[in-house]
Amino acid sequence: MRRTNLLAVLPILFGFLALPRLASGQTPPPWMPCSGVHLIDQKFPLVGPEETHWRLCMEAAPRNGLIIHWAFFRKSPNAPWLRLFWDARVSDIFVPYHSGSPRYYDMSNFSFSMTPIGSADCPAAVGGTPLGGTVCKEVRDRGLAWKDDANVRRGQELVLWGALDAANYNYVIEWTFRDDGVVLGRVGATAVNLPGVPYETHVHNPIWRMDIDLNGFPSDSVSFGTHTETGPTGVDTDPVIAQEGPRDWDPHAFNSLDVSDATLVNGHGHKSYYQLIPLPTGGLSRHQESFTQHDFWVTTYNGTELWAAQLPNYVNPPQNAANADIVVWYKGSIHHHPRDEDGEYVGHYWHGEALVMWTGFMLKPHDLFDRTPLNP
């Protein structure tokens, strides 16, 4: 009898150990192909019950700098995890100078390493934690999420950044994952102006490559969002991009690349998608190199097609891009017109640092939530 009771007590004990986790009803976290400092896991809000959650891998690599892999988002504790990225990276930074030469490829032409990062770059006081000596993780308030008179909600975000040591330049590569499911990608350029020609204007063109996988890697499509107006009437169109190729961004048309999956809908049955929206600072450049003649490119997945300068070759001949495993590319621009603030000659040497100049984009969920969790 005593033995029977013991047998009965043990499972109850095991059951109790299991219960608190099972009872929560949270979907289990996805297995990740990384560990240690490379595995980033962040729930929002920072305090209180979870509303949304990011889980991803980061790689601090020579050449491309900070790369994001396997970025998962959970829009509510009971919702399935959604993989947004297989891989997201800055493919290259192309830098032509006004006189026609030099024309640098700051990522593909050198295995630049990342700069060290310490407490001065990444202070704990602003939510910073240095990771692996070259990456800063900041978890912080991001300002207003919404406001309605006296009712208000501030938002929060996870920011990962590292800097590539590109000779006289440092390129700050930054990825932001917000509590509302938005992702921001930015590149900042800061430097001692180019020795020999410190006053020559030039353009830094970071080109991002993002392998977006919604609900797994097959069955994705990219639509080209466009706003047009005739007389007083406006209309939005969103035709699917049928084949690999480039697209141009017109600020008056609010163009976006809208990535969807054939199987992904929200609770209202609406097709969910992520919108790639440019956030330029001043403008977007064109240069004689053909890959710089467009702002967006859509390609189908090939894991070794990683370099922006080859884009015209990657899409020739164009393959079907609808209902496929797709990769989207976006080129931003930083027009650097040197100014006295950048520095000055002191004898034979140039003394001074150009302050950080930024360009980037937003990936914004559309009909992913049934309603934003930030205003329940």
Added chain:
Amino acid sequence: MSGQTLGLNRLAGVLLLVSGFAASLAVAQSPPIDQQKQSPSKRDAKKQVLPLDPLTADDRGLADKIAREDPRVRELLGDRPQLVSIALLFLKPEHEESAAPTKPVAIDRHAEVLFRREDEVGVRAVVNLSKRTVVSAERVTSMELPLTPEDISQAAKLALADVELRSALGDELKSYAAAAEAPDARTKQFAITGLRLFSKGEDDPCTKHRCVQLMFRRGRDYLSDTTVWVDLTERHVYVERGKNETH
């Protein structure tokens, strides 16, 4: 208590035990969020290499060896190829059972190995480290090959032998000569860094050759009235002095 009751009790106990273990195992297979992040030494000792774990020196050696032993790569490489870089590649498997797997997924580890031939043409091999095979091998243009720290060091040594540059550097020549031995050592007072130069002009040697623009850094400042670039293919140094340009 009858024998039948005792038997039922035992059966119930066993069932409960099994269900309890099953529940515990279910939890174990869905580890709490931070569990994968932590690295208790006992678990690490048995832990398998993950697909995105950084390449080790052994991985790099293996990738280089597998590439060089592959007949397709050997045919492309020719004599005396130089290893340029080895980088981790995170390639997708052919199929995916779950978009959000909760159990480990078999994803082969890959590396991209780049070589430079004597004629400046590049060769790219994609190596499957898990299966120890070469997935693909192809020629790439010189433009697709990154410079290496050795390239900068070689260019710096060539440049520092140039009379014009020695004159421009004056008393600081010795400090830069030491820096040439360890390019990109950012923490040092004197450092030599460089960027690859390309030209589109037909008569310009840097249209086809491997050219480097060198930069000479003292503290936080860069030598700016002298431009130095080196054609590594022809081992030729070009120095332009007195370029104190203004706004």
